[in-house]
Amino acid sequence: MPAEIPTNKPSAAERLLATIKMIDASQACALLRIETHVPERIIQDIARDCAVITVIQNGETVLPLFQFNTASGTVFEVVLDLLRLRPARISNLRLCYWLTRAHVDFGCAPADRFGRDDAAILDAFRRYIEPELQG
Known part of the structure; x- marks a missing residue:
């Protein structure tokens, strides 16, 4: 009899x-x-205007804290630029993945460099979303 596959695995x-x-x-x-x-409703309206990153977690709309400049009470400008650049094939979840994983250009996650290396983050994201062309 085959082993059962656990269904409670995240x-x-x-x-x-x-x-x-x-x-x-x-x-x-x-x-x-x-x-x-x-x-x-306010956050959904802001998200619809591509001004914040939202994801669904446990059936609830939540927002990654990394996108906020907590000192000024604003969204980092680079987040707005990333959302404008992002092609439809890149979901908010995939964007969060890219922003929170160590990147060779920075030696850390791009989100850790918000407000300091914004131009470099945008350049790295442009390379990431560039379509792959077969030779």
Whole structure:
């Protein structure tokens, strides 16, 4: 009889999201100094305008904390640029993966360099999204 495959093993997405500090819509609105009684709707509107990265974790919309400049209460400008550059084939989850994994250009994750190496991050992302052409 074949061995049973465990069904409670976390997915790759769950394992990735477990490594990233997340905040919920209420916390994001507080960080951005937005007063509202409907934070989820506000954050969804902001995300629809490609102004923040959101992902679904355990059925809830959450935001990676790394995209926020907590000192100024804003989203790092490079995040807005990355979201504008991102092709449709790159999901928010895949973008989070790219931003939080060590990159050869930086010796650390690109998100760790937000606000300091923005031009280099954008250049590295452009190379990452460049279509592969067969020789």
